[in-house]
Amino acid sequence: MAVGKEIRTKIASIKNTQKITRAMEMVAASKMRKTKDRMQATRPYSIKIGKIIKHLAQANPEYKHPYLIVRDVKRVGIILVSSDRGLCGGLNSNLFRKTLSQLIEWDKANVAVDVCTIGSKASGFFSNLKVNLVGQVSKLGDAPRLQDIAGVIKIMLDAYEAGSIDELYVVSNEFVNTMTQRPIIEQLLPVVACELDETLNGHWDYIYEPDAKDVLDHLLNRFIESKVYQGLVENNACEQSARMVAMKSASDNAGNLISELQLIYNKARQAAITQEISEIVAGAAAV
Amino acid sequence: MTMTVHVDIVSAEKEIFSGLAEMIFAPGELGELGISPRHAPLITKLNPGEVRVKVSENESYAFYISGGILEVQPHLVTILADTAIRAKDIDEALALDSKAKAEDALADKSGKIDYATAQAELAQAVMQLRTLDRLRKRGG
Numbered sequence: 001m002a003v004g005k006e007i008r009t010k011i012a013s014i015k016n017t018q019k020i021t022r023a024m025e026m027v028a029a030s031k032m033r034k035t036k037d038r039m040q041a042t043r044p045y046s047i048k049i050g051k052i053i054k055h056l057a058q059a060n061p062e063y064k065h066p067y068l069i070v071r072d073v074k075r076v077g078i079i080l081v082s083s084d085r086g087l088c089g090g091l092n093s094n095l096f097r098k099t100l101s102q103l104i105e106w107d108k109a110n111v112a113v114d115v116c117t118i119g120s121k122a123s124g125f126f127s128n129l130k131v132n133l134v135g136q137v138s139k140l141g142d143a144p145r146l147q148d149i150a151g152v153i154k155i156m157l158d159a160y161e162a163g164s165i166d167e168l169y170v171v172s173n174e175f176v177n178t179m180t181q182r183p184i185i186e187q188l189l190p191v192v193a194c195e196l197d198e199t200l201n202g203h204w205d206y207i208y209e210p211d212a213k214d215v216l217d218h219l220l221n222r223f224i225e226s227k228v229y230q231g232l233v234e235n236n237a238c239e240q241s242a243r244m245v246a247m248k249s250a251s252d253n254a255g256n257l258i259s260e261l262q263l264i265y266n267k268a269r270q271a272a273i274t275q276e277i278s279e280i281v282a283g284a285a286a287v
Numbered sequence: 288m289t290m291t292v293h294v295d296i297v298s299a300e301k302e303i304f305s306g307l308a309e310m311i312f313a314p315g316e317l318g319e320l321g322i323s324p325r326h327a328p329l330i331t332k333l334n335p336g337e338v339r340v341k342v343s344e345n346e347s348y349a350f351y352i353s354g355g356i357l358e359v360q361p362h363l364v365t366i367l368a369d370t371a372i373r374a375k376d377i378d379e380a381l382a383l384d385s386k387a388k389a390e391d392a393l394a395d396k397s398g399k400i401d402y403a404t405a406q407a408e409l410a411q412a413v414m415q416l417r418t419l420d421r422l423r424k425r426g427g
Contacts, residue, residue: 154381206328214332229299
């Protein structure tokens with residue numbers, strides 16, 4: 001029967017799409033668990049290093065590190081963390097929208113911007129814009145290593161030390177829960193002074209080996225790296241959960257569409273049958 | 288009852304060890320360090336090598352680290368371990384690499400193993416082997 005052939009092919013194609021989105025949803029769900037674990041695994045390091053920096057701020061180092069000194073802002077650097085792949089709802093576009101509004105604000109204040117991007121979506125986004133892209137790294141996979149992003153961080157730190165940028169920010173998604181991800185812009189440099197720990201009062205200082213400058217240099221470098229790394233790992237968890245949610249709603253939508261089309265198809269089929277019968281009856285009556 | 292001190296060993300990617308210990312041995316940059324409880328506050332960089340945590344008279348753990356930072360407070364020892372060898376020239380190479388990628392953001396460049404990376408990887412492998420060897424000797 002020739003009735004509703006278009007509708008049937010349409011239904012078949014939507015069913016195929018639904019199979020794909022459902023598979024992607026399940027893959028994202030299992031990856032999300034792993035990336036969330038990874039995100040939690042990075043927490044102890046950043047907590048510890050934060051504590052040591054707090055201790056250092058309380059000790060009395062005779063040497064003031066440039067990362068701790070606030071300067072007039074003429075040029076800022078941002079490290080933008082995005083995902084490598086799409087199909088994850090509004091995750092990246094929300095991030096880029098937030099970045100853009102911040103860029104416009106800086107533009108109004110006559111502050112120039114240098115950008116480093118992590119993830120191919122961000123570099124794709126910025127290659128269409130007229131910004132100064134100084135570093136880029138992508139295709140890090142689900143288990144990124146710290147040394148993968150050390151390059152872009154070094155570019156920014158060198159620029160900061162050379163005085164060509166006066167502030168450094170990292171832009172990434174914060175994992176609130178599976179349903180919610182929030183784009184945030186966090187200041188890395190100069191390191192914001194943190195509140196003091198009451199348990200360590202009095203006049204004291206560390207024994208520095210080999211010397212304060214060396215150790216502080218190293219420590220602050222690692223601090224910045226761990227911050228960016230955490231942003232990256234957190235963004236990964238966001239990506240997977242956003243994808244899971246997006247794919248789930250896509251599968252649901254496909255299901256709705258199929259049932260609607262099925263209804264239309266059934267009605268058309270029934271109408272065709274009714275018409276045929278009435279034609280036969282009318283023909284018989286005429287004889 | 289012997290005195291103990293709380294030890295945390297963490298790397299950027301995961302937590303490695305957390306617990307009480309009688310003594311900690313670490314490869315400091317200016318020489319091997321042994322930290323007992325109530326050591327004076329100290330902060331130092333670590334060389335690649337083996338960190339040993341003596342939990343009790345006949346129980347100790349050993350970890351291989353590729354460098355890092357050791358912080359000592361009288362009742363708390365923290366080791367921030369690096370997960371990979373991070374020599375200055377490698378960082379430089381990484382920086383140059385991502386710069387090159389930025390200049391040519393759309394073209395896909397295949398990575399080449401350069402001399403500095405290979406050398407550092409070799410050094411790391413040698414250190415890991417040495418740690419393993421020592422562990423084996425102690426075990427057997």
